[in-house]
Amino acid sequence: MSRMKGGEVIAEYLVKQKVPYVIGICGHGNVGILDALHAVRDRVTLVSPRHEQCAGHMADAYFRVKHQPVATLTSTGPGSANMVMSLATALSDSSAFMAITANVPTSQANRAPFQELYTHNQADFAQVLRPVVKRSFQPSRVDMLPLALRQGFDTMVTGRPGPVNLDIPYNVFQEEDEVELPPSSHVHGGHRPAASxxxxxxxxxxxxxxxxxxxxxxxxxxxxxxxxxxxxxxxxxxxxxxxxxxxxxxxxxxxxxxxxxxxxxxxxxxxxxxxxxxxxxxxxxxxxxxxxxxxxxxxxxxxxxxxxxxxxxxxxxxxxxxxxxxxxxxxxxxxxxxxxxxxxxxxxxxxxxxxxxxxxxxGWQKEWDAFVRPNFDAITTPIRPEYIVGTLQKVLPEDVILSLDSGVHHNWFMQFWRPQRPQSMLNSWGYSSMGFGVCGIMGAQLAAPDRPCVAVVGDGGFMMAPYVVATAVEYNLPCVWIVWNNFAWGAIRDLQYGLFEGREIGTAFYKGNQGPGGERYNPDFAAWARACGADGVTVTRSEDLAGAVETAVRNRRPCVIDVHVDAEVRPPSTGTWQLPPIPYKEPLFGAPYRPS
Structure with missing residues (x-):
């Protein structure tokens, strides 16, 4: 038994669990633990991205690559509320990380202090996260921390993995008690139930x-x-x-x-x-x-x-x-x-x-190849989607980790990408959150520092989290972002064309909000990268794509490649998908089979 502050208990247990990173953002609610993390900074590295949602996506992607959980740290109120999206994403895809959120001091609970949720119950933030985590723990005293930490790590990785929340009142980080660190949690994969x-x-x-x-x-x-x-x-x-x-x-x-x-x-x-x-x-x-x-x-x-x-x-x-x-x-x-x-x-x-x-x-493979392969070599301006997928397949190293955001580009990669290794194609699948691919690639780079890490993201998704380039420069993470620039929320625009006879509104980007027929608009993504201290390249010709990607990977520096994509080419549907009650469409290639 040792007399320890709550923050020290958490920091030392993270060391004991061999957690290499805490990814999070400071705030008044968690400043009480920062001193404890400073004391263990040679064993646990604090990484501070520019947005809490990004911290969660990074932790999620780290687990997907390495199958070992790390922790996030956020402050009371808005900082922790920004974690909802990344926690929902991780839960939907059975990915795990420990989300340490701060809450108001216990002495002020139910008095409506700064950033308390108190309408239904005092310090009620844990209920906000309840639907998006596997379990939430709310230790209100230092002597409750050891059990909550052990149970939290066990819960994350036992059975179907999932994120866990540790919601801690501000005062618990600084208060002291006689405590003993709990034993290490079970290693992920240690429990393998078999069939009879x-x-x-x-x-x-x-x-x-x-x-x-x-x-x-x-x-x-x-x-x-x-x-x-x-x-x-x-x-x-x-x-x-x-x-x-x-x-x-x-x-x-x-x-x-x-x-x-x-x-x-x-x-x-x-x-x-x-x-x-x-x-x-x-x-x-x-x-x-x-x-x-x-x-x-x-x-x-x-x-x-x-x-x-x-x-x-x-x-x-x-x-x-x-x-x-x-x-x-x-x-x-x-x-x-x-x-x-x-x-x-x-x-x-x-x-x-x-x-x-x-x-x-x-025979079906031959039919499919004959239909799609000619477009993989088509030289066009703007660039055909198939050409982009095919070129990346040729020039990216076999050990590349690809992080994909939600969007029409993801449909093309689902259909045609051929990853050479497990845990090397990272998708926000169940929750399909925009920002996962943009932010997650930095978590993948932390998990695999020697491997090339490339994010393919839509222009819409990239604009939700452009600060990632600054974070990559700050922490010397040589990630590459390939922005699929079709000047639109392309996946939703395609639904308007397919299901609503092309009545387009709110899905394409126009200068001055001119609407269909006006001049398309997006920022200069390459210039934004250079402003952050990273490399930035704009690619409008098919012939220039391979060289730009090869150079970016070889340079081992953060880089944004702005690729102008033909927005009028859509993935060939081979099944169907319905948004009830709207009628569903028949496949473009192939036909349903209903045996008699």
Missing amino acids: DADVSRALDLLAEARKPVFFIGQGTTLAEAGPEITALQKRLGIPVITSPNGMGCVPADDPLTLGFIGRNGAYPANQAGRHADLVLCIGTRFDDRSSSSWHPGYSWNFPRTKLLQVDIDPAEIGRNYPPTLGIIADAKAFAGQLLAAIPNRRDLGPENWAAWRAEVA
Whole structure:
């Protein structure tokens, strides 16, 4: 037992947990812990971006790359309220960080002091965060901190990961008590629940009966680091693999049986395989509306006619949208390992079972390539989206970490990007928050300082957080931002064209707010970068893109590349997506399959 201030307890426990970074912004509500962080500054680095939401996105991205949580620190009131977006983003995508928020002193609770929420309960900020965190703890005394810290770290990484809030009254940072630091939390991945032998046997029975099976994998597979096991199953059985965006990179992108993403903006072979499959082995992913063509039968899936084996570590996800033929609560890596171990004992399982199915899939691949590949080499001004994706695929190093913001550019990368490694394509998928890609790339750079980290972000998203360039210069983070500049909220503008007969309002950027037909407007993003002390380049010709990207990556300096993109070219839909009650559109390429 040692006599310690509350701030010291927190700082020392972060050291004990080997948390390398606290990412946050100072305020009157957390100034009481800054002195404790100063004392451990050789072991825990305080990184201060220019906005609290950015701090959360950085911490989220750090976990997605390294699968180890860091902490954020925000002050009472508005500073912590700015964390709502980044916490919701992390919770939706099963990412984890410890959000330390400050609150009013306990002696002033319920007296309406500066920045207290008190209408329903004193110091009520924890209730603001309740829907967007896995758990919120509110220790009101120093002697409550050790248990809250240990439980908080355990909660973050046990089972399905998620962010946790530690809401601390200002006085607790400075008050003292006799306390003992708790033991270290469980290491992420230490708990791997497995399936029963009976369930493994039944799963193999379903596989042996199938003529057209597919795997469908996602974030749960990535978080469990189950890529090697899924890859081994793919090769051993010769079964196609469909991925969600957060599952991309778990299996080799150059394998002809890696079909990519499914849904409206998925790849045609993935949608075809999903429509025609007779068994889907879903491991660690959800059937959300975008990966299921809004659950319309025949467009991406054909449940319940297609049998479903659904494996997830979170019981709440099993059967949420489709009732499974067999539901199993298990860790993705543990379950995939069990299948691998059991297959040699089954003579009825082998790649020869599905030779005809693989040939059918290969035919769809050829159709799709013939349709899309010519545009990848098209030299145009402004630049075609396919050319940008293809050029980046060619010139970016294999170990690149790509961070993508929400927007039409994300649709193109979901459809065509081929990540070479797991945990290297970072998406705000569940909550689709703008700003994640812009800010998160700096968290990825902290997690992987020796790897190239490149964010591809829309012009709208970049304008929500342009201060990131200043932060990158301040902390010497050699991130590259490629701004997809189409002078519009492009994804929503495309919806207006597709669903509302082109009646455009509020979605394109015009000088003087002239409206359609006027002069398009955006700031000079490259000049903004140079004003911050970073490199800035504007690219309007296809021929200049590769060189600009190669130079930016080679220079290892913060850089913004403003790329002017053809806004009139839209991703080819191969599934559908509905915004009820508006009728949904048929695929541009391919057709739904509804077996009789």
